[in-house]
Amino acid sequence: MNPSTLVGMLGGITLLGAIFLVATEEAGVLINAPGLAIVLGGTLAATFLAYPMNEVVRVFRLVWIVIRNERLYTRDDMEELIRISQLWFKGDVRAVEDALEHVANPFLRTGVQLLIDLTPEEDILDLLQWRITRLQAKEHAEAEIFRIMATFSPAFGMIGTLVGLINMMFILEDGDIAQIGTQMGVALLTTFYGILLANLFFKPIATKLERRTEQRLVLMNMIMQGVSLMCQKRNPTLMRETLNSFIAQYKDEIRDPEIAQQLEQQTNQNQQPKKRFQGEAGALRGGGGAAAAGARRGGGR
Numbered sequence: 001m002n003p004s005t006l007v008g009m010l011g012g013i014t015l016l017g018a019i020f021l022v023a024t025e026e027a028g029v030l031i032n033a034p035g036l037a038i039v040l041g042g043t044l045a046a047t048f049l050a051y052p053m054n055e056v057v058r059v060f061r062l063v064w065i066v067i068r069n070e071r072l073y074t075r076d077d078m079e080e081l082i083r084i085s086q087l088w089f090k091g092d093v094r095a096v097e098d099a100l101e102h103v104a105n106p107f108l109r110t111g112v113q114l115l116i117d118l119t120p121e122e123d124i125l126d127l128l129q130w131r132i133t134r135l136q137a138k139e140h141a142e143a144e145i146f147r148i149m150a151t152f153s154p155a156f157g158m159i160g161t162l163v164g165l166i167n168m169m170f171i172l173e174d175g176d177i178a179q180i181g182t183q184m185g186v187a188l189l190t191t192f193y194g195i196l197l198a199n200l201f202f203k204p205i206a207t208k209l210e211r212r213t214e215q216r217l218v219l220m221n222m223i224m225q226g227v228s229l230m231c232q233k234r235n236p237t238l239m240r241e242t243l244n245s246f247i248a249q250y251k252d253e254i255r256d257p258e259i260a261q262q263l264e265q266q267t268n269q270n271q272q273p274k275k276r277f278q279g280e281a282g283a284l285r286g287g288g289g290a291a292a293a294g295a296r297r298g299g300g301r
Contacts, residue, residue: 002069005208012200035160035190039197042156043149050148055141062142066208074219077105078243081226084112086236107131107220111227121231128224136217143209150202157194161187222246 020030048056080103087095096116103109107128114124164187171179222243229239 002067002208005067008204029185030189030192032186032189032193035164035186036193038160038163038190039153039156039193042159043152043197046152046156047145047149051145055145058142059145062146062209063205065212066205070212072215072219073104074215074222074247077108077219077223078226078247080105081108081112081223081243082236082240085226085230085239088115088230089233089236105223108223108227111223112230115227115230121228124231125224125228128220128227132217132220132224135220136213139209139213139216143206143213146202146206146209150198150206153197153202154191154194157191160190160194163187164190218246 047059080099084096084099084103087099093116096112100109100112100116103112110131111124111128114127164183164185168180168183168187171183225246226239226243229242
């Protein structure tokens, strides 16, 4: 399971448990099946109206992607591309074709295969860029489903609130305080469910999917840059350094705090002897000046 997703789920469960146990006298007060049905049923119904059937069904698969810890194999793909570039740099096309049969990344395989087929670099990059754009649009639409659901659920929570208030108005004539309280509870709980689902479930999933897309786009752009360097017959060492820049992790892109601290310590150490020498020189000048003044006074007598 994805560690951050696990932490978020545990945090959400802890929050809800604290609300049930601390903020209410009875745990069952915040459980209302009709109100939850209004929010969930209305949100799903509106989503089916807004999107095609196949896209909505894919929502359940996307939830599983968010929960599990998906690995992108970025470093493995980079090393594989560098190994193939070394063979290409030597001109061993047969070895490149053999290595290509064991490549698991279809995007990388497509780029290298077009290169083997002597496709012009511009056409290769255009095709790869189109595939990147298509993936970005597809996965953005998938995340957008959850964004839309996050707007639907509070709205249906308000609808449930209105239903509860309308029912409460009809029973006001009877004066049954228990019934009035029940209907008021339904009215308020549906809003609670709608806001809770939007901010603790739908929006976090959308954000997680968007971050996943960003990471996949970095990988695809790295591969496209590597294929471009292979087209130009660039040295594999240059390719390694170029591709490393896509995945390298720096705390600060323009300054390394550790090296800066070491340089500052060395500067301070070098300045200490200089300050000591200047102090000793000043003392000697002061002593020499006093002796000369005494000699002048003695000569005057």
